[in-house]
Amino acid sequence: MRGKKMDGFIKREQLLADLFSRWTPGNETELVPIDESIGRITERALFSVNTLPVHRTSACDGIAVKSELFKNGIPDYSIWREGVEFARADTGDDFDDQYDAVIMIEEVDLTSDGLVKFISEDVNVAQRTNIVAIGSTIVSGDLIIEANMPIRPSDIAALAMGGCCMVPVRKKPRIAFIPTGTELIPPQMRPKRGQNIDTNSLLIRETLRALGADPIIFPIILDDNELLEKTLDDALLAADVVVINGGSAKGSEDFNVSLLERKGQLLHHYVAAAPGRPLAVGIINDKPVINLPGPTIAAFFGADWCLAAIVCQALHIPVPQKESVLCTLTEDITSSPTMAILCRMEVKKGDDGYVAEPRSFRSGTMPTCLTSNAMYVSPIGESRKKAGEKIEVELLRGKEFIR
Ligand SMILES: Nc1nc2c(c(=O)[nH]1)N[C@H]1C(S)=C(S)[C@@H](COP(=O)(O)OP(=O)(O)OC[C@H]3O[C@@H](n4cnc5c(N)ncnc54)[C@H](O)[C@@H]3O)O[C@H]1N2
Numbered sequence: 001m002r003g004k005k006m007d008g009f010i011k012r013e014q015l016l017a018d019l020f021s022r023w024t025p026g027n028e029t030e031l032v033p034i035d036e037s038i039g040r041i042t043e044r045a046l047f048s049v050n051t052l053p054v055h056r057t058s059a060c061d062g063i064a065v066k067s068e069l070f071k072n073g074i075p076d077y078s079i080w081r082e083g084v085e086f087a088r089a090d091t092g093d094d095f096d097d098q099y100d101a102v103i104m105i106e107e108v109d110l111t112s113d114g115l116v117k118f119i120s121e122d123v124n125v126a127q128r129t130n131i132v133a134i135g136s137t138i139v140s141g142d143l144i145i146e147a148n149m150p151i152r153p154s155d156i157a158a159l160a161m162g163g164c165c166m167v168p169v170r171k172k173p174r175i176a177f178i179p180t181g182t183e184l185i186p187p188q189m190r191p192k193r194g195q196n197i198d199t200n201s202l203l204i205r206e207t208l209r210a211l212g213a214d215p216i217i218f219p220i221i222l223d224d225n226e227l228l229e230k231t232l233d234d235a236l237l238a239a240d241v242v243v244i245n246g247g248s249a250k251g252s253e254d255f256n257v258s259l260l261e262r263k264g265q266l267l268h269h270y271v272a273a274a275p276g277r278p279l280a281v282g283i284i285n286d287k288p289v290i291n292l293p294g295p296t297i298a299a300f301f302g303a304d305w306c307l308a309a310i311v312c313q314a315l316h317i318p319v320p321q322k323e324s325v326l327c328t329l330t331e332d333i334t335s336s337p338t339m340a341i342l343c344r345m346e347v348k349k350g351d352d353g354y355v356a357e358p359r360s361f362r363s364g365t366m367p368t369c370l371t372s373n374a375m376y377v378s379p380i381g382e383s384r385k386k387a388g389e390k391i392e393v394e395l396l397r398g399k400e401f402i403r
């Protein structure tokens, strides 16, 4: 009996390289208001149109004075009046140009009738003492942020300082996702015999959003060749990339790969990565079309290595790297030397550093696998890892949540 075929498949890296050599993502950009720019990717380097401070300001809470009066030490201040010989000037305040230095408030007492007293004789005042110079925060023409950078809250503050209120960013790639399968029902319904819950529309929608794409989620499409073709045509009109989910293997209703072959160019079917070996990629009307395998964990892995790379290529950014930690493996894991095999892991704090417990997608329930906090992908060539061995696993949830 012929079992599962596990060799002769293309490696993930080569599949992506082949796709990217045949597909040039668009260079579309748009201007977004600064308050909607979080997470977007800068299209070009951005420079300040502002100079701040516009005029010199006080560097501390204090009183502004004329430094020339202090040439010979503290002058006779007994008749000083606020607004004449001195003025209040707190941190960041502008003040009248007759003053050119600021004395910290801790050095003086201000009386209720507007007089001032120096607390100590030991006060040095020179021109520009405690003064923030014009343009010392930012100068018109200064670089604020480079091109192809994701915008964070502190970047937004820098853009605001520089007067960049409409931000040129890369357009979010529109990724159509078509869930296929007559057996599928939405999560709000109770499954009956022969039915299965569509988990992947939500899984992929949120994955794509987090990657910076604009997902277009189609309704569940029955396993009907004509309907699938019509939906694919609609998706190609609406999106930059199309993902058809399910129907990727060899079942009697697995139409999608032949559809892809018929309508465009099929580049690869089956990849040296599991779960999700039957993943297919092709090009139709110069747009990538991915047939992502149906099982939830296969869709997860395919999204993690394939869809993430496609979105990042479209956004001109590198694929985000996950934080990894070195762990001691608690159980043997077997993989196939010809395949990159995903094993979800639960990383815990052990007596002697972190330990990683395998959460197999074959044994155990799926939620323990899907909600686990880490993943390990066996490199090609590796067939086994033994309990007690050290392995580097990638975290899927912050280190601070490891228990
Ligand atoms: N004879 C063979 N059978 C299978 C092979 C093979 O090489 N030869 N490959 C297996 C592998 S590996 C995978 S992975 C799956 C791929 O399945 P398909 O992409 O063809 O998906 P379907 O047949 O439509 O469904 C399989 C399974 O997944 C569920 N599914 C589909 N869509 C969703 C969704 N949106 N949300 C949740 N679950 C979904 C579907 O209900 C089925 O249970 O094929 C193996 N078989």
Ligand code: MOO
Residues within 6 Å of the ligand: 273, 274, 275, 276, 277, 278, 293, 298
């Ligand atoms: O065995 Mo398949 O590679 O995805 O689950």
